[in-house]
Amino acid sequence: AQTVTQSQPEMSVQEAETVTLSCTYDTSESDYYLFWYKQPPSRQMILVIRQEAYKQQNATENRFSVNFQKAAKSFSLKISDSQLGDAAMYFCAYLDRGNQFYFGTGTSLTVIP
Amino acid sequence: KAGVTQTPRYLIKTRGQQVTLSCSPISGHRSVSWYQQTPGQGLQFLFEYFSETQRNKGNFPGRFSGRQFSNSRSEMNVSTLELGDSALYLCASSFQGMNTEAFFGQGTRLTVV
Numbered sequence: 001a002q003t004v005t006q007s008q009p010e011m012s013v014q015e016a017e018t019v020t021l022s023c024t025y026d027t028s029e030s031d032y033y034l035f036w037y038k039q040p041p042s043r044q045m046i047l048v049i050r051q052e053a054y055k056q057q058n059a060t061e062n063r064f065s066v067n068f069q070k071a072a073k074s075f076s077l078k079i080s081d082s083q084l085g086d087a088a089m090y091f092c093a094y095l096d097r098g099n100q101f102y103f104g105t106g107t108s109l110t111v112i113p
Numbered sequence: 114k115a116g117v118t119q120t121p122r123y124l125i126k127t128r129g130q131q132v133t134l135s136c137s138p139i140s141g142h143r144s145v146s147w148y149q150q151t152p153g154q155g156l157q158f159l160f161e162y163f164s165e166t167q168r169n170k171g172n173f174p175g176r177f178s179g180r181q182f183s184n185s186r187s188e189m190n191v192s193t194l195e196l197g198d199s200a201l202y203l204c205a206s207s208f209q210g211m212n213t214e215a216f217f218g219q220g221t222r223l224t225v226v
Contacts, residue, residue, distance in 0.1 A: 037217075043201060043220050044217055044218070044220070045203060045205070045217035046217075047214060047216075050214070091156065093156075098168070098169045099144070099146070099161055099168065099169055099210040100146075100158045100161065100169050100171065101146070101148070101156070101158055102158070103148075103155055103156035103157075104155075105155045106155065
């Protein structure tokens with residue numbers, strides 16, 4: 001089974017600064033998808049960014065970007081110009097070919113005004 | 114466009130009882146997946162339904178079952194409830210599978226006493 005590891009249970013960042021959340025995964029598959037989801041106190045999981053494993057180019061969505069290192073099985077999320085609304089639990093997720101998600105344990109991000 | 118709707122939002126049940134949770138996906142979405150979220154185990158995949166058929170199943174006991182109706186609405190049933198079943202149950206819908214964008218509901222918080 002695939003495993004996803006988020007080694008940072010908690011992170012904090014000053015408003016307007018940049019923060020990077022780490023994620024590593026283990027798989028023997030070559031074709032898969034990786035995601036970052038955000039879960040605010042409202043509990044609803046919100047898609048932040050998605051990366052297809054066959055694409056070498058790192059995905060970017062406005063202030064959010066990833067550093068995808070396929071050989072190292074690493075998928076970190078960079079949040080630039082952090083805003084108060086970015087405070088949430090962030091989950092890294094691996095999606096296998098059977099459409100099953102494997103989630104990391106999450107990183108709780110605090111944004112300091 | 115309405116989002117994914119889960120009902121009820123909160124539920125308290127007694128050990129040994131059974132419970133049914135409902136998930137209405139976004140209109141046009143045919144894939145519905147269910148996840149259990151607990152502080153100890155994190156987010157774990159329960160099962161996925163597509164066009165009324167279970168396509169994939171996680172590693173949960175047979176007390177956990179589900180179904181999907183012709184309008185893509187899905188229900189999840191847990192029989193003979195145990196204290197350890199207390200969790201947030203999340204449902205996600207997507208057009209064809211989670212590799213296309215998946216949208217999550219706000220979850221049903223189940224407490225077993």
